[in-house]
Amino acid sequence: MPANPNTDLLLITSAGGKQATALLPLLSSWKNIRLAVHTPASRARLQALHPHAETVATDLYSPSNCTSLLKDVSVAIHIGPSYHPHEASIGKMMVDAATNAHANGTGRLQHFILSSVFNTQLSKMLNHDSKREIEEHLIESGLPYTILQPSTFMDNLPVAHLASQPAPIFRAAWSVHVTFSWLALCDLAAAMKSVLEGREKHFYAQYPLASTHAPLSFSSALAILSDKIGKEVKIEVLSFGQAVDSLLIRLYGKIEGVDPRSKDAAQRMILYYDGRGMRGNSNVLEWLVGRPGVQFGEWVEGKVREGGK
Template identity: 30%
Template sequence: MSASVLVTGITGNVGEFVAEHLLRRGASVRGAVTKAEKAREKWGSRVELVRFDFLEPATFDRALDGVSGLFLLRPPTIADPKPMMPFIQRAKERGVRHIVFLSLLGIERNPLPPHYRIEKYVKNSGVPYTFLRPSFFMQNLNTAHCADIRERSDIFIPAGKAPVSFVDTRDIGEAAAAVLCDPERYAHHGYTLTGGAALTFDEAAAIFTSVLGRPITYSNPSAGAFRREMMCRGMPREFVNVMVALYFTTKLGLAKRVTPELEALLGRKPTTFEQYVRDYADCWR
């Protein structure tokens, strides 16, 4: 089915795979970006790129012009979701017929992260919606935590000993594209997206060790030590606070749930953690 979709976060861990799979399905894709240079190098003429910023309402109409579907992603730098609300309202006014929001595993029972309020606002907007609630991204380990693994051979994350149902963002992107191209089937539903198994970070480190051929440890720092280190590295305070909160819920065991929902959306088994490490091995070498 052909569709016209606006993808926010198209240069990120999930958005690029959403766009790729939408294109494979024959959809017309518009990418919302703050700076077009990097995105233009990747997408060329395959994706229409428009300047967009949640904090600049003047950018809303051009981004929303003529689109029927919206892939909505909260930028990591926005801890308070209030700036996103006017955009959601404008999407409704401009005729968007389906919003797919990238939310968070277990958010329906956890009002602390900003995703909870965004879900509530989207639902109350009256626009048909689908909430994708993924577990811990595998790709966090080759982006936000890449340097620790590559340069220090350590997974520096304050997540305790609880199992985590790691999920590959390539799978999330494929699932999101399927949902966006068939809104009547998937509207007004929330899906909890996980990998096929839950692993502790110690078990994840063992897989890294096996694939990379050198010892990789999991140091399991305290939340305070993690926060101090991230701040010293120059990460924005609000972003660090969100990371600490999410890893705290992981430590409590809230990310261990494994569901069949991603497999049902994909029509195949989710990507395994070992396959992910093999595919991205060059990132840590």
């Protein structure tokens, strides 16, 4: 049976992040939503934005907290804390708690949706390998699951910031000539909604998700962006050390005091992207959402319109 937005209780973890932020506006028909965040500040912000939802500030690195979060939940969307030194352990704890809540089909939980990453086989990247561990644990758990594997997010490009600068400069953390398959967050949100509400037709599936029909380098992407905003975006390629520091600041707001394991993951990803990029196919996304994915130029146009409001 498909999901019932009137009676099912939906849990979303990392609910203050970009994936959940894109998804929540699509869930107006859902009457019962529990949002898990890490800090009281995030809880207050989400409560103001989504007063109909139950918002919980909790530490997911705790089996008992995971169990509490899943109480009475019908369907869970687990979005893990990327680059967290215990991301794999947190994911496994969530799977274990969900397995207990499912109780071999006699419990309340009916579906576990994991937001993972494109190409988890790429074990040279520690953040991919952590998600591979979670996927393996989930597949072996006996839970009815769906695994979503998003590729590189278009939304990580600061379009509004670049458009507002008189002489915009994009500081690249890796080679701008290697190619990537890109995903728009709005497409990921649409795919999540389709899987969430379709439920049984998506059991035991793994869906690699990309929007772009063909791989695109950052150099080509920035040329498109330049054309759309009417000014040339110059490119400055950072040194390896600068690139790592830049990513850590984006993730944690600081460089000092970041767990060395998180820094290791950032370093590995930058080295891999610099040499190899990451490529895939858009067919699965198109099937899931019933339309072509948003192409990069379309996405930039949408962001420019949003910035002009």
